[in-house]
Amino acid sequence: xxxxxxxxxxxxxxxxxxxxxxxxxxxxxxxxxxxxxxxxxxxxxxxxxxxxxxxxxxxxxxxxxxxxxxxxxxxxxxxxxxxxxxxxxxxxxxxxxxxxxxxxxxxxxxxxxxxxxxxxxxxxxxxxxxxxxxxxxxxxxxxxxxxxxxxxxxxxxxxxxxxxxxxxxxxxxxxxxxxxxxxxxxxxxxxxxxxxxxxxxxxxxxxxxxxxxxxxxxxxxxxxxxxxxxxxxxxxxxxxxxxxxxxxxxxxxxxxxxxxxxxxxxx
Ligand SMILES: O=P(O)(O)OC[C@@H](O)[C@@H](O)c1c[nH]c2ccccc12
Numbered sequence: 001x002x003x004x005x006x007x008x009x010x011x012x013x014x015x016x017x018x019x020x021x022x023x024x025x026x027x028x029x030x031x032x033x034x035x036x037x038x039x040x041x042x043x044x045x046x047x048x049x050x051x052x053x054x055x056x057x058x059x060x061x062x063x064x065x066x067x068x069x070x071x072x073x074x075x076x077x078x079x080x081x082x083x084x085x086x087x088x089x090x091x092x093x094x095x096x097x098x099x100x101x102x103x104x105x106x107x108x109x110x111x112x113x114x115x116x117x118x119x120x121x122x123x124x125x126x127x128x129x130x131x132x133x134x135x136x137x138x139x140x141x142x143x144x145x146x147x148x149x150x151x152x153x154x155x156x157x158x159x160x161x162x163x164x165x166x167x168x169x170x171x172x173x174x175x176x177x178x179x180x181x182x183x184x185x186x187x188x189x190x191x192x193x194x195x196x197x198x199x200x201x202x203x204x205x206x207x208x209x210x211x212x213x214x215x216x217x218x219x220x221x222x223x224x225x226x227x228x229x230x231x232x233x234x235x236x237x238x239x240x241x242x243x244x245x246x247x248x249x250x251x252x253x254x255x256x257x258x259x260x261x262x263x264x265x266x267x
Pocket of ligand 1: 145
């Protein structure tokens with residue numbers, strides 16, 4: 001059976017083909033056009049430093065829907081959500097995948113014009129053009145999902161991102177993927193507590209894998225984080241930060257929830 005992850009990646013390939021035939025920008029969707037249109041003089045806030053700072057770093061995700069949960073947030077105004085996050089979290093993750101997460105590339109651009117904390121482009125990156133596009137749209141960092149990339153792709157995409165002054169959150173879900181990420185000496189590792197193949201979630205994934213990660217790496221625990229007890233549990237895994245979508249999107253008081261996460265981490 002085709003996994004949901006394989007479906008998402010196939011749709012993404014098709015989407016990239018569509019964009020190459022019919023650009024959503026006022027120029028053709030090519031790498032050289034992105035290069036011409038990126039303003040390299042604009043310095044974006046640094047994602048790595050935001051993760052490295054003292055205490056628990058929080059990445060708040062702008063997420064309307066997901067294949068596992070359906071619509072997560074009915075009244076979805078990405079700029080308003082981002083403005084709310086801006087004074088509360090350390091960085092934001094902006095979902096730009098259209099078909100399964102109801103994201104949009106333009107959300108990233110719009111948000112980057114309205115906030116001053118680092119933005120992560122959250123998408124299924126399988127082609128270098130998406131990395132140029134992330135830069136063009138105002139990202140400080142991109143997500144690289146190890147399970148959908150070959151070793152060469154991880155290496156090449158990682159160094160391309162660095163050339164474009166983008167950090168990479170390199171996402172893994174098991175020991176095999178972790179070893180592939182460590183082979184190219186990545187600096188920020190995201191452990192996804194959700195298995196993208198069957199959607200099962202276990203925070204223990206972070207605890208089990210964190211023991212293989214040296215202290216000099218930045219470690220982010222991703223997905224399925226809801227309350228202060230989750231933070232206390234994850235703290236045993238020496239995490240630097242967390243990536244939170246659903247529980248923030250459904251919260252009536254993001255500030256309060258984020259503070260309770262930070263406080264639980266200090267205790
Ligand atoms: O909504 P949650 O359970 O808090 O999860 C957020 C984030 O970790 C999740 O959206 C995510 C993690 N890795 C991904 C890769 C692609 C798309 C989405 C994701």
